Amino acid sequence: MCCYRIPLQKYKKTSICSLKNKKSQKLQRIEAFLSTFVPQKNKKMKDIVILYSGGMDSSVAIYKHAERIRLAVTFNYGSKHNLREIEYAARNCKKLGIEHHVIELDLNKMGFVSDLLKSGGAIPDGHYEDQNMIKTVVPFRNGIMLSIAAGIAESIGCDKLMISNHAGDHAIYPDCREEFIETMSKAISLGTYNHCQILAPFTNLSKREIALIGKEIGVPFEDTYSCYNGQEIHCGTCGTCTERKEGLAGFDPTVYQR
Numbered sequence: 001m002c003c004y005r006i007p008l009q010k011y012k013k014t015s016i017c018s019l020k021n022k023k024s025q026k027l028q029r030i031e032a033f034l035s036t037f038v039p040q041k042n043k044k045m046k047d048i049v050i051l052y053s054g055g056m057d058s059s060v061a062i063y064k065h066a067e068r069i070r071l072a073v074t075f076n077y078g079s080k081h082n083l084r085e086i087e088y089a090a091r092n093c094k095k096l097g098i099e100h101h102v103i104e105l106d107l108n109k110m111g112f113v114s115d116l117l118k119s120g121g122a123i124p125d126g127h128y129e130d131q132n133m134i135k136t137v138v139p140f141r142n143g144i145m146l147s148i149a150a151g152i153a154e155s156i157g158c159d160k161l162m163i164s165n166h167a168g169d170h171a172i173y174p175d176c177r178e179e180f181i182e183t184m185s186k187a188i189s190l191g192t193y194n195h196c197q198i199l200a201p202f203t204n205l206s207k208r209e210i211a212l213i214g215k216e217i218g219v220p221f222e223d224t225y226s227c228y229n230g231q232e233i234h235c236g237t238c239g240t241c242t243e244r245k246e247g248l249a250g251f252d253p254t255v256y257q258r
Contacts, residue, residue, distance in 0.1 A: 001196065006073070010057075025059055036218075037127075040180065043139040044068050045068065046065045046067075046068055046069060046173050047066045047068060047071040047155040047158050047159055047160050048065060048069045048070060048154055048158060048160040048161070048162050048199065049069075049070060049071045049072075049073060049149050049158050049160070049162070050065070050069050050071070050072050050073070050161075050162040050163075050203070051073060051074075051075075051142075051145055051146070051149055051162065051163050051164070052072040052074050052089050052093070052100070053072065053074060053085050053089065053160070053164075054084075054085040054087070054089030054090075054091075054092065054141050054224060054225050055056075055084065055085065055088075055164075055168055055224055055226050055240070056207075056211065056214065056219075056221060056224045056226055056244060056247065057164040057165075057202060057210050057223060057249070058164040058205070059088075059092055059214070059219055059221075059223075059224045060164070060210050060213055060214035060217075060219050061093060061164045061201065061202070061221045062093075062096065062098065062160065062203075063092075063096070063214070063218070064201075064213065064217055065070050065162065066096045067096060067203075068140045068160075069096075069098050069162070070099070070102045070156065070158050071099050071100075071101060071135065071152070071153075071156065071158070072089065072098050072099070072101070073100075073101050073102075073103055073145075073148075073149055073165070074086050074089045074090075074100065074101070074102050074103070074244075075102075075103050075105050075145050076102055076103065076104050076105065076106070076215060077105045077106065077107050077138070077145075077201060078105075078107045078108040078112075078116055078117050078118055078119070078226060079117055079118070079138070079139070079230075080104040080116065080117070080123065080229060080230040081189065081225070081227060081228055081229065081230035082230070082234065083230065083234075084227070084230050085225055086159070087225070088101055088223055088224055088225040089169055089248055090102075091223055092223055092224075093225075095220075096132050097121035101152075103148065103245075104135070106147070107138065108143075110137060110198055110258030111132075112138060114135070114136060114137060114138040114139070114140075115136055116136045116137075116138055116228060118140065119246070120132045121135070123136065123228045123229050123235075123238050124136070124239075125237040125239075126238075126239060126242070126245070127239060127242050128168055128172060128240075128242075128243060129171045129172075130239075131241045133172050133254065134172050136172075136175070136239065137172060137173060138230060140175055141175065142163065142173075142175035142176060142180075142184075143175050143180075144164065144182060146161060146163065146184055146188065147188070149161050149190060150188045150196050151197050153192075154192045154193065154194055154196055157194075158196070159192075159194045159195060159197065160197060160198075160199050161188070161198045161199065162198075162199045162200070162201070163181070163198060163199075163200050164200075164201075164202055164203040164210075165177075165181065165200055165202065165203055165205050165224075166203065166207060166210055167202075167203070167205055167206050167207065168206060168243055169206050170258045176203075177202050177254055178200075178204065181198055181200045181203060181225075184198060185198035187215070192243075206247075207243045207244075208244060208246060208247050208249075209246035211247035211248050211251075213252055219252075221248060221252070221253055221254070222253040222254070226240045226241060226243075226244045226254075227240065227241050228240050228241070231257070233255055233256070233257050234254055234255065234256045234257065235256070235257050235258065236257050236258040237257075237258050
């Protein structure tokens with residue numbers, strides 16, 4: 001009986017290491033590819049469309065929730081101060097790297113009556129709680145804007161809307177009150193496939209409380225605009241200027257005419 005001796009091949013240690021390195025590199029590439037499908041725990045999803053006027057309240061909201069905001073929408077609805085608002089809104093969106101859309105919606109041509117609109121009378125002076133400030137109410141303005149924003153949100157895959165109404169609005173603006181926001185949110189949820197909902201973080205906060213939040217997180221209030229008269233320098237006497245003064249007292253960078 002014959003025996004055959006099979007010669008063994010000798011492998012260098014370096015070639016074995018080379019094979020291990022190639023395998024390691026391949027695994028790393030696979031793991032890197034698979035990781036793109038796994039949500040990162042510390043990365044917030046951009047799921048919010050915000051109604052952004054460029055005023056101090058909505059500016060605090062956009063700075064506070066910037067990581068979650070996919071899109072900011074500003075409505076050019078024909079008010080006396082719209083062009084100023086749009087300018088400041090665009091400025092802050094650019095600073096934050098947030099996409100910004102301006103929606104043309106001229107209510108002057110649709111029969112709306114309000115002194116806030118270009119077709120209306122003079123803007124009254126005073127505080128929001130004064131009876132004459134009812135003249136600045138634009139009928140169902142928030143309801144109209146939220147409805148349009150809800151359609152946009154669903155179209156781009158967002159299921160949250162954000163609005164910056166606050167407690168000081170409740171006196172004369174029915175579409176800023178908590179019961180309206182809750183009911184509107186339910187209606188929008190029922191009317192959208194993705195059950196879009198409204199976030200209204202300032203509903204029960206005063207202007208002062210919102211301003212203090214903004215101060216804490218470093219909102220540049222000098223880059224916000226509030227005056228209903230739409231002049232380059234805030235008038236200082238209209239309802240929104242009066243509230244702005246109260247809210248920012250002690251750290252107000254605004255220049256007022258009076």
